[in-house]
Amino acid sequence: MSDYLPEEVVLxxxxxxxxxxxxxxxxxxxxxxSLITNPAFINSHFSSNSSNSNKLIVRHCVDKPYLERxxxxxxxxxxxxxxxxxxxxxxxxxxxNHFMLIGSVNxxxxxxxxERYVLWNPSIxxxxxxxxxxxxxxxxxxxxxxxxxxxxxxTNDYKVVRIAFRxxxxxxxxxxxxxxxxxxxxxxxxxxxxxxxxxxxxISFDDWGRPSASLNGAVHFxxxxxxxxxxxxxxxxxxxxxxxxxxxxPNGAFRTSDYVHTSVIGGSLALLCHDTYRHTxxxxxxxxxxxxxxxxDSWTKQFTVNLNGGLIRVLGLQKNGNILVEAxxxxxxxxxxxxxxxxxxxxxxxxGRPYYFCVDNYMENLALLDKPNDAVSKRGVSRKRKCRxxxxxxxxxxxxxxxxxxxxxxxxxxxxxxxxxxxxLEETVRQRQEAMLYQQEAIQQQMERMAxxxxxxxxxxxxxxxxxxxxxRLGGPGWRHI
Numbered sequence: 001m002s003d004y005l006p007e008e009v010v011l012x013x014x015x016x017x018x019x020x021x022x023x024x025x026x027x028x029x030x031x032x033x034s035l036i037t038n039p040a041f042i043n044s045h046f047s048s049n050s051s052n053s054n055k056l057i058v059r060h061c062v063d064k065p066y067l068e069r070x071x072x073x074x075x076x077x078x079x080x081x082x083x084x085x086x087x088x089x090x091x092x093x094x095x096x097n098h099f100m101l102i103g104s105v106n107x108x109x110x111x112x113x114x115e116r117y118v119l120w121n122p123s124i125x126x127x128x129x130x131x132x133x134x135x136x137x138x139x140x141x142x143x144x145x146x147x148x149x150x151x152x153x154x155t156n157d158y159k160v161v162r163i164a165f166r167x168x169x170x171x172x173x174x175x176x177x178x179x180x181x182x183x184x185x186x187x188x189x190x191x192x193x194x195x196x197x198x199x200x201x202x203i204s205f206d207d208w209g210r211p212s213a214s215l216n217g218a219v220h221f222x223x224x225x226x227x228x229x230x231x232x233x234x235x236x237x238x239x240x241x242x243x244x245x246x247x248x249x250p251n252g253a254f255r256t257s258d259y260v261h262t263s264v265i266g267g268s269l270a271l272l273c274h275d276t277y278r279h280t281x282x283x284x285x286x287x288x289x290x291x292x293x294x295x296x297d298s299w300t301k302q303f304t305v306n307l308n309g310g311l312i313r314v315l316g317l318q319k320n321g322n323i324l325v326e327a328x329x330x331x332x333x334x335x336x337x338x339x340x341x342x343x344x345x346x347x348x349x350x351x352g353r354p355y356y357f358c359v360d361n362y363m364e365n366l367a368l369l370d371k372p373n374d375a376v377s378k379r380g381v382s383r384k385r386k387c388r389x390x391x392x393x394x395x396x397x398x399x400x401x402x403x404x405x406x407x408x409x410x411x412x413x414x415x416x417x418x419x420x421x422x423x424x425l426e427e428t429v430r431q432r433q434e435a436m437l438y439q440q441e442a443i444q445q446q447m448e449r450m451a452x453x454x455x456x457x458x459x460x461x462x463x464x465x466x467x468x469x470x471x472x473r474l475g476g477p478g479w480r481h482i
Contacts, residue, residue, distance in 0.1 A: 015048050019123045037366075037369050042365075053075070054075050056074075057087070057361070058072075058073060059101065060358075062352055063353060066093070066098060067092070068089045069086070070089055075318055077320060084348075088125070099113055102160065103149035104149070104358075105151045105158070106363055106365055107362065108120070115133060121367055123362075123364040126373075127374055133190050140179065142166070144165045145162050145164045147162050147163070148160070151239075160182070161183075162182075163179075182239075195237070199244050200246060202225055203226075207223075207262070210222075217239050218239060222235075222261050232254045232256070233246055235247075249299065253273070253288065254271075263316065268289050271288040272285060272314050283308055284306050285305045286303070288300065303340060305325065313325065315358070322339050322340075327347065329347070333354045334351045335349075
């Protein structure tokens with residue numbers, strides 16, 4: 001590998017270099033390129049440098065035009081505008097306004113739009129589009145999916161999980177065993193598993209649309225138990241054993257109406273509980289951390305953040321102890337830093353759509369470097385079609401010079417391409433209709449929960465009335481004076 005240094009010395013030097021330098025050094029020689037793109041080196045380089053991160057990556061989305069933007073901020077201090085680093089996002093969604101974020105782990109992001117899944121590594125500016133899933137509307141009918149993205153340390157593999165529920169006309173049909181498929185980055189393919197057999201009946205997801213939390217080789221969701229008055233709990237899926245497990249939450253800490261989602265704070269599983277009763281005097285967010293993974297008694301309330309004064313949502317914690325929040329300003333929404341000691345809020349100048357902000361640790365990672373470059377994006381395809389459609393007069397003249405057989409073949413090709421475009425357009429319309437149905441079902445589930453809560457209130461009021469009547473009968477007029 002080198003005429004002057006032993007191979008092990010060169011290897012040790014390369015392990016200490018940042019990702020940006022390693023990308024450049026691939027051009028030194030074929031042997032260096034082979035080493036740097038080797039999966040073993042990619043894994044060992046990340047393990048050697050994963051604890052050196054002092055930056056956070058912020059995702060925010062803007063409208064008109066619809067764009068996703070990513071920025072790096074300092075994890076130790078509140079970054080000024082000149083210290084914020086912008087990272088170009090190479091994709092735009094062709095079917096919805098913005099990609100939905102499934103999750104992020106070890107510096108990688110997983111996003112999707114309907115049935116298109118993407119893995120993106122911002123540190124090497126590379127993305128790949130995953131092959132189509134096995135479970136589709138054509139093969140399994142209309143399904144409602146909950147997706148997750150995580151890392152399996154036992155096999156050094158990044159995995160995307162799809163939990164699909166067949167949608168029926170009756171509510172009880174959704175409670176059947178779900179279909180579960182897993183995409184493995186190492187294998188490069190989807191695989192349907194038998195994990196649905198370990199999915200507890202009566203459990204339903206309570207954090208649709210929120211990224212899952214990846215920790216200790218498992219992905220974590222917030223769910224509820226319909227058979228226990230929609231009691232919240234944590235549902236985990238082990239990426240190695242491919243088994244679902246339930247983790248209890250602190251007893252009495254959350255109400256059924258609270259909005260709770262999972263996160264990872266300081267290397268520990270965390271729950272962020274937002275009070276859904278906005279415009280109240282005690283509107284707040286409580287942050288619970290599981291100090292010892294898997295031990296229910298180790299749940300500890302770490303912070304309670306007052307969400308009055310324009311604060312909407314807690315996003316994460318900085319190393320300096322400040323809390324990153326989403327704040328509503330008169331004209332827009334902005335990422336802000338909240339000091340729990342002084343109760344002061346500092347706007348960081350990063351604006352975007354509400355509830356689309358996301359904050360995670362920025363980690364340099366060579367993952368995806370050994371994968372082939374992605375195919376031409378849809379934008380490139382559409383651009384080629386536009387260029388093809390705008391034929392100038394000379395191109396028309398050349399077509400006229402074709403023989404009759406060639407012209408017939410050319411026309412047939414054009415007809416096939418137009419037919420494919422029509423089919424794709426119909427598929428897009430159908431998928432958007434499915435997305436609307438999913439939203440309707442989520443609203444229906446929320447209405448059922450509210451109806452159950454109302455029924456409990458009515459029972460409590462009836463019990464109170466009966467108790468008052470019983471006290472009157474037992475005590476008579478003099479009972480009040482005891």
